Amino acid sequence: MEWLSYLPALSRGALITAGITLSAIAIGAVAAFAAGIARVEGGRVLSLVALCYTELFRGTSLLVQLFWFYYALPLVGISFEPVATGILVLSLHVGAYGSEIVRGALQSVSVQQHEAARALNFGRAQTLIHISLPQALVEMMPAFGNLAIETLKLSSLVSLISIADLTFRAQSIRNLTLDSAGVYSLTLVGYFAMSLVLMLIMRLIERLIRRGAAFPRAAHS
Structure with missing residues (x-):
């Protein structure tokens, strides 16, 4: 079949898409936890900084952010390679939306749990690490799963800054062959x-967390 001849190029593009997506999810998760914890436990200044970051990247278009980092930022002497730009912008997107997931999950931990931690003479850091986070993680995972899938789909936008991801290669093949049905069906x-x-x-990560595998000490304390 003629469609099979498209597979090598599309597969190379899919590898780039997968790499960008996984990198953005990993880096974005770090940003999400940092901003989310700052919103809840960071005090007035850190909470305000985290809030500004969250609202800025949630309140503006991801496509415009991508173009700003790639085309506008170099005008002040700061530039990144296309792949680095794609990962950076997607990471900031994941971090902004993920921070709200983290904040909501941390605030859902019952007051009684915090009172019990104070009765045990736990400090704020101990309460966060041993009480709040282990319980909040269980609540976060379904939403983080949805965010991960959404990040994969949004990664197609990086094709607009000349990154040869799956969407970019599909469009290139389509322009050469005019076979829209075949190319885009394989892309889907x-x-x-x-x-x-x-x-x-x-789901595997969620299952491990629910079983307490991610916090073996907390599970036995």
Whole structure:
């Protein structure tokens, strides 16, 4: 079949898409926890900084952010390679939306749990690490799973800054062959397959957390 001849190029693009997506999720998760914890436990200044970051990146278009970092930021002497720009912008997007997930989950921990921690003479850091986070993580995972899938889909926007991801290669092949049906059908299948794999990974992580595998000391304390 003629469609099979598209697979090598599309597969190379899919690898780039997967790498950008996984990198953005990993870095964005760090930003999400940092900003989310700052919103809840960081005091007035850190909470305000985290709030400004969250609202800025949630309140503006991801596409415009991508173009600003790639085309406007170099005008003041700061520039990144296209792949680094894509990962950075997607990471900031994940961090902004993920911080609200973290904040909401931390605030959902019952007051009685915090009172028990104070009765045990736990400090704020001990309460956060041993009481709040282990319980909040369970609540966060379904939302983080959805955010991970959304990040994969949004990663197609990096094709607009000349990154040869799956969408970029699909468009290039389509321009050469004019075979819209074949090229884009395979592209849809590619994104769907990657979504399934990502969903399975997130569910595995969620299952491990629910079993207490991620916090063995807290589970036995």
